[in-house]
Amino acid sequence: MDKNKQKFLLYLIILPAFLIFLIFIIVPFISGLFISFTSWSGFNEIKFAGFKNFIEFFTNKNAYSALGRTLWLTFVIVIFQNITALFFAVILEKKIKGKDLFKVIFFVPVMLSSIVVGYMWSFIFDPMNGLFNKLFTFFNLSELAKINLLGNPKLALYTIIFTLLWQYTGYTMVIYIAGLSNVPPELNEAGYIDGTNNWQNFKYITFPVIAPAVTINILISVIGALKLFDQIYVMTGGGPGRTTESLTLLIYKEGFGASRLGFGTASSTILFILVLIISLILLTYLRRREIY
Amino acid sequence: MKEGRLIKKFDLNKLLIYFLLIITAILIILPILFIFINSFKGIADFTKNVFGLPHEIQFGNYPLAWEQGNFFRLISNSLIITIISVAALIFLGALASYPIARKKLFGGNFIYVLFLSGLMIPPQVIAIPLFILEKKLGLINTLLGLIFVYIAAQLPITVFIFVGFMRGIPVEIEEAAHIDGCSNIGTFLRIIFPLVKPAIATVSILGSLNIWNDFFYPLILINTRENMTVTLGLFAFSSFFRVTFTNLFAYMSSMIIPMIILYLVLQKFIIKGMTAGAVKG
Numbered sequence: 001m002d003k004n005k006q007k008f009l010l011y012l013i014i015l016p017a018f019l020i021f022l023i024f025i026i027v028p029f030i031s032g033l034f035i036s037f038t039s040w041s042g043f044n045e046i047k048f049a050g051f052k053n054f055i056e057f058f059t060n061k062n063a064y065s066a067l068g069r070t071l072w073l074t075f076v077i078v079i080f081q082n083i084t085a086l087f088f089a090v091i092l093e094k095k096i097k098g099k100d101l102f103k104v105i106f107f108v109p110v111m112l113s114s115i116v117v118g119y120m121w122s123f124i125f126d127p128m129n130g131l132f133n134k135l136f137t138f139f140n141l142s143e144l145a146k147i148n149l150l151g152n153p154k155l156a157l158y159t160i161i162f163t164l165l166w167q168y169t170g171y172t173m174v175i176y177i178a179g180l181s182n183v184p185p186e187l188n189e190a191g192y193i194d195g196t197n198n199w200q201n202f203k204y205i206t207f208p209v210i211a212p213a214v215t216i217n218i219l220i221s222v223i224g225a226l227k228l229f230d231q232i233y234v235m236t237g238g239g240p241g242r243t244t245e246s247l248t249l250l251i252y253k254e255g256f257g258a259s260r261l262g263f264g265t266a267s268s269t270i271l272f273i274l275v276l277i278i279s280l281i282l283l284t285y286l287r288r289r290e291i292y
Numbered sequence: 293m294k295e296g297r298l299i300k301k302f303d304l305n306k307l308l309i310y311f312l313l314i315i316t317a318i319l320i321i322l323p324i325l326f327i328f329i330n331s332f333k334g335i336a337d338f339t340k341n342v343f344g345l346p347h348e349i350q351f352g353n354y355p356l357a358w359e360q361g362n363f364f365r366l367i368s369n370s371l372i373i374t375i376i377s378v379a380a381l382i383f384l385g386a387l388a389s390y391p392i393a394r395k396k397l398f399g400g401n402f403i404y405v406l407f408l409s410g411l412m413i414p415p416q417v418i419a420i421p422l423f424i425l426e427k428k429l430g431l432i433n434t435l436l437g438l439i440f441v442y443i444a445a446q447l448p449i450t451v452f453i454f455v456g457f458m459r460g461i462p463v464e465i466e467e468a469a470h471i472d473g474c475s476n477i478g479t480f481l482r483i484i485f486p487l488v489k490p491a492i493a494t495v496s497i498l499g500s501l502n503i504w505n506d507f508f509y510p511l512i513l514i515n516t517r518e519n520m521t522v523t524l525g526l527f528a529f530s531s532f533f534r535v536t537f538t539n540l541f542a543y544m545s546s547m548i549i550p551m552i553i554l555y556l557v558l559q560k561f562i563i564k565g566m567t568a569g570a571v572k573g
Contacts, residue, residue, distance in 0.1 A: 006476050010391040013477070014403060017388035017447055024444035025410050028421035035421060042424070088316070091309055104559050105317045108324070110566070111555045113505035115523050116544050119530065120323050123537060131326060134342045166320070171566065178567045227414035230507045234527065248416040255420040256512060268417045275412050 029272075036266040041259050053266030062242055063250060063267065069157070070247040070274075074225035076161055081221050082214075085169050089176035090202070103177070106170040114167065118234035121163040125149040153243040156236050160244060163231055168224065172217050179213025180206065215286040219279060226275055247271050324548060331541035338538050353542035360532065361543050362517055366525035370504060373435055373521060377442040378499045381450050382492055384443070389454035390480045394466065404455065410448030415508050423512050433516050441513070442503045450495050453568075457491035458484060490568070497565030522547060 039049040057063045088106065092099045109117065124131045127148040136144040149159040183206050191201045207214075229248040232238060238245035238253070245253075247267060255264030330338055331353055333346040341347065357363060391397050392404045422441065423432070431437030461484065469479045510524035520528060529535060529543055555562060 007397070010395055010397060010476060013387040013480075014391055017384040017443075017451070018403060018407075020384070020440060021407060021410065021444050021447045024422065024425075024441050025413060025418060025447075026406070028418035028425055029413055031421040031425070032418055088313075091313070096309070102313050102317060103563070104556075105320055107559070107563055108320060108552065108555065111501070111551050111562075112324075112548060113507065113523050113526075115507045115526060116547055119526065119540065119544060120327055123541075124323055124326065129339055129342060129537065131323075131342060138343075166323075170320075174563055174567050223412070223414070227416060229416060233507075233511075234530075248414070251416045251419065252512075256423070261420055261424075264420050268420065271414060272412070272417045275414060275417075279412055 032265045032268050035261055036269045038262045040261045042261050043259075049262060053263045054270075056263060057266055057270060062245070065242070066245050066247050066250040066267075067270065067274075069245065070226060070271075073157060073161055073228070073246065074222060076158075077164055077225040078218060078221045080161075081165055081169050081172050082217055084165065085172035085217070086176050088169075089173045089180055090206075092173070093177055093180040103174065107174055108170070109167040110171045112167070114230035115234055117163060117167050118231040121159075121166070122150065122235050125159060127151065150236055151240055153240050156240060156244045160231055160235055163235070164225070164228065168221070172221060175217050175220075176210065176213050179210035183209045211286070215283070218286065219282055222278055222282065223275060226271065226278070247274075324552075327541050327548065328545050330538060331545045333538055335536040335538050338536075353538050354546070357529070357539050357543040357546065360535070360539075361525055361529040362520075363522070363525065363543065363546060365518065366520050366522040369435060369519060370522045373438050373442065374500050374503045377439050377446070377503050378496050380439070380443050381446050381499050382495055385447060385450035385495065386454050386485060386488060386492070387480070388447075389451050389458055390484055392451070393455040393458035394484070395476075404451070407448050407451045410445075411452070415445065419508070419512050426513055431513075433514055433519055435519060437513055438509060438521070441509050442506070445509075446499045446502060449498065453491050453494055453498075454488065457488050461487055493561070494565045494568045497562055501566075 035046075036053055037049060037051070038046050039052065040046050057067075092103055123129075125148075127133055127146070132149065136142070147155070150156050187205045187209075188201050191205055196204070227248060228246055229252070232244055232246055232249055233252070236244045238249045248271065251264050251267045251271065254260045254267060258264075329345060330342070332349045332351065333341070334348075334350050334352070337347050337350075388407075392400050426432045426437045426441075429437075431440065465483060465487075466479055469483050474482065505523065506521075507523040507527070510521045511527070514520050514524060517528065526540075526543055526547065530540055
């Protein structure tokens with residue numbers, strides 16, 4: 001009897017956290033799945049619509065372009081963020097004067113709110129009073145000064161990507177540094193004795209040892225890029241035209257602007273499937289490379 | 293001859309590395325400094341003189357931003373939300389993680405996996421139904437509504453960190469407590485909870501930063517000026533009529549400066565906490 005009571009107590013202490021999680025994450029998640037198969041606007045009667053929203057998603061140019069754009073920006077961010085971060089991590093792992101200072105500085109943007117960073121760069125890129133404009137004007141490069149980095153349909157997306165790299169590369173770098181500190185120096189020395197060069201040492205010794213850090217960093221940057229919203233929302237609002245509209249922005253506009261809840265939640269479902277598939281593929285593929 | 297060339301090459305490398313490091317450091321500090329310095333300029337001074345120091349230091353942007361932007365009210369909202377959410381996260385999260393990590397419970401693993409699945413649900417996936425739910429529950433436009441959402445949204449990573457940490461504690465310690473007649477709850481409170489202090493530190497740092505800096509949940513759940521968080525407040529302030537760049541800079545600096553001071557004081561602690569959360573997996 002006492003044992004049963006103890007068991008009951010153990011379930012009881014899971015309960016508060018579990019209930020909050022259930023009500024505010026799982027319930028909305030499942031009702032979202034449900035709504036995505038309806039044509040609900042929030043006011044009318046809920047009517048089952050089958051796969052209509054999903055078919056519309058893949059035939060509506062705005063929607064599928066947002067999906068493609070999200071995939072592309074994720075790809076670019078993940079590649080650049082990880083390469084840059086790993087590069088700086090390798091440098092700052094070495095015995096270099098002032099490396100702690102650089103580490104502290106590179107991490108500063110991680111502390112800032114994404115919306116503050118978004119505004120900050122909007123002002124810097126501002127075509128009238130921005131730092132870039134004045135800088136080019138100062139050097140008499142009026143052609144360059146006229147470029148509106150956030151207003152140009154071809155450049156705006158990359159301008160936003162740049163601000164993201166500015167903000168989050170420090171975080172990725174610090175995780176790589178933690179991973180690199182696990183590499184025993186003897187291994188590298190053994191390599192040098194066997195006649196390897198720096199690059200070979202990195203490829204055959206360092207990289208396999210930091211594989212867990214690679215996994216976690218790629219996963220964090222992928223999920224972070226897929227759910228990117230704040231910076232786009234405050235810097236361009238998806239514009240000019242729809243050239244920076246991501247899936248997250250589409251969801252927000254459809255759900256909260258156009259009140260097309262069915263279509264909005266269908267887009268949400270697609271975003272979730274995307275996160276799920278990419279995470280699972282990455283986890284199985286990257287975990288296989290890990291030696292520990 | 294050969295050696296001489298090697299030394300020269302090495303120095304050049306080092307020079308190049310320092311050059312890169314310094315350029316990057318400038319690239320990171322300069323934008324923040326730009327906002328800060330320009331927050332002390334009048335708008336006329338700003339348009340004529342973007343780069344330089346203010347011709348005449350003006351503090352006027354600050355009272356205006358604080359008053360019109362309702363800054364102190366919103367800062368207290370953010371503080372209240374962050375502190376209560378993080379306290380609840382530590383307490384409820386640790387409580388829930390203990391049986392998952394240490395006891396063989398029927399369904400325990402299922403509950404754990406369910407919690408972890410939350411890591412793969414971005415806020416935008418649940419945004420629309422969450423809005424409807426909070427409206428039905430009367431939680432829309434309330435701080436409490438945000439607090440619940442933040443606890444729920446941060447629980448997956450919190451449980452993940454706690455469970456990982458608790459599994460690393462030797463079983464013998466617990467067994468000894470049981471032999472001495474300690475109940476499950478007693479063991480948790482007296483033995484496990486004090487031992488997971490590093491996990492608590494990680495959870496607090498990660499949770500505070502995520503919640504304090506969040507913009508999306510307030511955007512969809514709050515639309516009254518009194519109950520906004522400071523991030524949403526910046527957004528609202530920026531769309532006010534006649535708010536100038538320099539006014540906004542003052543508002544942004546008021547958000548940035550305390551954060552940077554806090555960071556400089558606690559930087560070792562913060563960087564460690566943020567990486568521990570990621571690497572423990």
